[in-house]
Amino acid sequence: MGSCIAILFDAATGNGSKKKELTMxxxxxxxxxxxxxxxxxxxxxxELKLAELQREAKxxxxxxxxxxxxxxxxxxxxxxxxxxxxxxxxxxxxxPTNPPxxxxxxxxxxxxxWSNTPEKGRIxxxxxxxxGRVLVERVDKIVKKKDxxxxxxxxxxxxxxxxxxGAVIIKxxxxxxxxEQKKRFKKLQNNSSTAWKVTKDDWKHHKxxxxxxxxxxxxxxxxxxxxxxxTIVEAHDRHFASVKIFKTIIDAVERKKxxxxxxxxxxxxxxxxSIDVKNISSSVLDKVDLSVSLTREEYSAALKKYQQRIRxxxxxxxxxxxxxxxxxxxxxxxxxxxxxxx
Numbered sequence: 001m002g003s004c005i006a007i008l009f010d011a012a013t014g015n016g017s018k019k020k021e022l023t024m025x026x027x028x029x030x031x032x033x034x035x036x037x038x039x040x041x042x043x044x045x046x047e048l049k050l051a052e053l054q055r056e057a058k059x060x061x062x063x064x065x066x067x068x069x070x071x072x073x074x075x076x077x078x079x080x081x082x083x084x085x086x087x088x089x090x091x092x093x094x095x096p097t098n099p100p101x102x103x104x105x106x107x108x109x110x111x112x113x114w115s116n117t118p119e120k121g122r123i124x125x126x127x128x129x130x131x132g133r134v135l136v137e138r139v140d141k142i143v144k145k146k147d148x149x150x151x152x153x154x155x156x157x158x159x160x161x162x163x164x165x166g167a168v169i170i171k172x173x174x175x176x177x178x179x180e181q182k183k184r185f186k187k188l189q190n191n192s193s194t195a196w197k198v199t200k201d202d203w204k205h206h207k208x209x210x211x212x213x214x215x216x217x218x219x220x221x222x223x224x225x226x227x228x229x230x231t232i233v234e235a236h237d238r239h240f241a242s243v244k245i246f247k248t249i250i251d252a253v254e255r256k257k258x259x260x261x262x263x264x265x266x267x268x269x270x271x272x273x274s275i276d277v278k279n280i281s282s283s284v285l286d287k288v289d290l291s292v293s294l295t296r297e298e299y300s301a302a303l304k305k306y307q308q309r310i311r312x313x314x315x316x317x318x319x320x321x322x323x324x325x326x327x328x329x330x331x332x333x334x335x336x337x338x339x340x341x342x
Contacts, residue, residue: 023217024232028175032234039239046246047086053253054087054123061120062256063167066249067129070174071212072202073184074235079174080125082242083249092123097132106321109133109151110158117162130155134219139211152222159228168256169228170249173216174235178209303342 034042057064066083068076080094095116104112110130118124133155138148159169176184185202188194205212224230231248235241294302317324328336 024220025175025213025217028232028234030175030177030180030234030236032240033237034239034243036239039243042243043239043246046243046250049250050083050086050246051088053250053257054091056257057123057253058091058121060257060260061166062253062260063118063120063162063165064123064249064253065118065162065167065169066123066125067131067169067171068125068127068174069129069131069135069172070233070235071176071181072205073181073188073198074174074176075238075241076127076174078238079172079233079235079241079245080127083125083245086246087123091121092125093118094125094127097126097128107323110154113158117167120166130158131219131223134223135212135215136205138215139205139208152219155223156225156228159223159225163227168252170252171228171230172233172245172248173220173230174233174241176235178206180236181206181209307342 068080070076084092084094093116100109100112113126113130116124116126133143133151134148137143138145163169185198185206188198220230220232231244233241233244316322328340330336
C-alpha cells in the first residue's frame with residue numbers, strides 16, 4: 001500500500017516536519033454506510049449471484065476457503081450467518097477455531113487446519129483461523145516470540161500450496177475502533193439473553209486493544225499476498241460490511257472461473273503446437289551407479305552399528321517430542337518393505 005505522509009509547515013519559523021505515517025488500519029474510513037432500502041436492493045442480487053457461483057465452483061471443482069478474522073464483537077458470527085443463508089448447505093462447512101487440544105499441540109500448528117481444508121468443489125468458512133498464532137498467541141504470550149515470528153512465513157507457504165492446488169483463499173479482517181467495541185460489549189451485557197457472550201477475556205483483550213492493533217498491522221503487512229490478499233472490512237455498519245463481503249467473494253470466484261476457462265483454451269492450443277521431445281530428454285536416474293555393493297561382512301557390521309544408533313535416537317526423539325517423517329519411494333520390488341523392517 002502507498003504511504004500517506006503529511007507535511008506540517010510552521011509559518012513562524014519556516015520549518016516543515018513530517019507527520020507520522022498512517023497505518024493500514026488508520027487509513028480505513030469506518031464511517032462508510034449503506035442505507036437499508038439500498039442495502040435490500042443490492043444484497044438480493046448478490047445472494048443470487050453467489051448461489052449461482054457456488055454451483056459453478058462445484059462443477060469446476062474449485063475449493064473455496066473464506067477466512068474471517070477481526071476484533072471481538074466486530075460481527076464475524078453475524079456475517080458468517082448472513083453469508084451461509086445464501087448458499088446450499090450441502091456444499092459448505094463452517095469451522096470454528098478453538099484453542100488447540102492436547103493432540104493438536106503435539107503437532108505442527110497448521111496441521112489441524114490442513115485437515116479441515118475443503119475438498120475440490122466445496123467451501124470452507126473459518127471462524128477465526130491459523131492467524132491466531134500471530135494474534136492472540138502472540139499478544140497473550142501463549143507461544144514464544146521465535147514461534148510466532150517464524151509463523152508468518154509458514155502461513156504464506158501454507159496458503160501458497162493451497163492456491164497452487166487450485167484453491168481460492170479469501171481473507172477478511174472485520175475492523176471496528178475501540179469505542180465501538182466497548183459500546184457493543186455493553187449492549188450485549190445489558191441484555192440478559194446475550195450477556196453470556198461477553199467474558200473476562202473479552203474485556204482483557206479490550207484493554208489490550210493497542211497491543212492487538214500492532215499485531216494486526218504486522219499480520220496484514222506480512223501476509224497480504226497477491227495469491228491470498230487481505231480485505232479489511234469497515235464493520236461499524238453491518239449493511240456495508242455484508243455487501244463488501246459478498247462482493248469480494250463473488251469477484252474472487254469469478255476471477256478463478258475465468259482463469260480456469262482460459263487455461264483450458266491455452267492448454268488445447270499448446271497440445272496442437274507441441275513437438276515430440278521424448279527422445280532428447282534425460283534423467284538424474286541415468287547418473288546413478290547401480291554397481292555399488294557391500295560384502296556380507298561389511299553389511300552386517302554397518303547394519304548392527306546403525307540399528308543401535310537409531311534405537312538411541314528413538315529415545316531422544318521421544319524425550320524432545322520431535323516429529324520425524326521418513327518417506328520411501330521406489331520401483332516395485334526395489335526393497336522398500338525389507339528396508340523398513342530392518
